[in-house]
Amino acid sequence: MTSSNALPLQTINDAKHFLTAQFRAAGIDSADIDARLLLMHGAGLTRAELIASAGDALPPDVAELIQGLAARRIKGEPVDNILGYREFYGRRFKVTQDVLSPRPETEMLVKAALDIFKTKPTANMLDLGTGSGAIIISVLAEALNGRGTAIDVSEAALDVARENAKTYKLTNRIEFMRGEWFAPVKDSYDIIISNPPYITQEAMTALAPEVKNFDPPIALSGGEDGLKAYREIISKAKDFLKPGGEIIFEIGFDQTETVSALLTAVGFSGVSTHKDLAGHNRMIRAR
Numbered sequence: 001m002t003s004s005n006a007l008p009l010q011t012i013n014d015a016k017h018f019l020t021a022q023f024r025a026a027g028i029d030s031a032d033i034d035a036r037l038l039l040m041h042g043a044g045l046t047r048a049e050l051i052a053s054a055g056d057a058l059p060p061d062v063a064e065l066i067q068g069l070a071a072r073r074i075k076g077e078p079v080d081n082i083l084g085y086r087e088f089y090g091r092r093f094k095v096t097q098d099v100l101s102p103r104p105e106t107e108m109l110v111k112a113a114l115d116i117f118k119t120k121p122t123a124n125m126l127d128l129g130t131g132s133g134a135i136i137i138s139v140l141a142e143a144l145n146g147r148g149t150a151i152d153v154s155e156a157a158l159d160v161a162r163e164n165a166k167t168y169k170l171t172n173r174i175e176f177m178r179g180e181w182f183a184p185v186k187d188s189y190d191i192i193i194s195n196p197p198y199i200t201q202e203a204m205t206a207l208a209p210e211v212k213n214f215d216p217p218i219a220l221s222g223g224e225d226g227l228k229a230y231r232e233i234i235s236k237a238k239d240f241l242k243p244g245g246e247i248i249f250e251i252g253f254d255q256t257e258t259v260s261a262l263l264t265a266v267g268f269s270g271v272s273t274h275k276d277l278a279g280h281n282r283m284i285r286a287r
């Protein structure tokens with residue numbers, strides 16, 4: 001029969017409970033979700049199929065495969081890394097160790113940009129620090145007459161973003177360029193959007209191992225006070241915004257005042273902040 005840490009070769013439901021318990025014992029907060037995601041991936045099932053086949057036997061080869069994935073999770077590898085993709089704003093994005101896995105709070109930026117496209121359907125948008133391309137791809141997949149430019153300093157990240165754009169048939173509406181923030185940019189835009197690196201030097205040393213070991217430091221580190229990227233972007237943003245254009249940033253939960261001050265200091269108006277589901281200010285907009 002099974003050893004204590006081997007998947008029981010019984011039903012999918014048994015395997016789900018077994019994995020959840022193992023993940024919980026390993027101190028994984030998202031034990032339940034991770035068990036479901038690894039089972040779905042290993043067994044090749046959608047969420048609905050997983051529920052419908054809860055009482056089916058798990059084939060031994062599939063059980064073995066899932067067990068291997070679970071062992072990686074228990075050793076601390078994030079579930080996105082194991083799967084190679086992450087769900088964001090209802091779509092699946094390829095992720096690798098060269099890009100930040102897009103986080104749920106970043107979906108607020110997508111929603112904000114889509115609201116602008118409702119009144120300006122042919123708007124163009126500049127995504128600074130595109131990473132996996134999750135923001136610009138999510139927006140332009142729904143704003144069908146929009147177009148945009150995506151910048152990243154990392155060529156490896158741009159490769160991932162280009163692949164994601166290809167998946168969603170957006171390569172003809174998004175131009176990808178490598179460089180530091182505005183350096184490669186020639187046009188001006190209705191929307192500048194960015195989720196820049198904003199973690200302070202001190203907080204970088206205290207990151208959870210999952211983040212520290214698997215997300216690229218260049219996607220996280222915002223310099224000593226976490227504001228380096230905001231300063232660089234805000235100081236030049238007005239040269240690349242069309243009249244009436246808007247800038248939208250993700251911010252750290254304690255960066256509201258500092259980023260607002262940077263924006264107003266160079267003449268931005270209508271600064272507004274927006275809370276995530278946990279009640280923290282995580283997005284800032286200005287004209």
Ligand SMILES: C[S@@+](CC[C@H](N)C(=O)[O-])C[C@H]1O[C@@H](n2cnc3c(N)ncnc32)[C@H](O)[C@@H]1O
Pocket residue numbers: 099100101102103106128129130131132133134135151152153154157179180181195196197198218219220
């Ligand atoms: C926090 S990640 C955001 C990724 C993606 N936009 C998202 O929201 O999931 C920041 C991104 O900025 C890029 N980046 C860091 N410094 C940069 C710079 N000086 N110029 C352009 N991009 C930069 C990183 O490579 C990374 O992809």
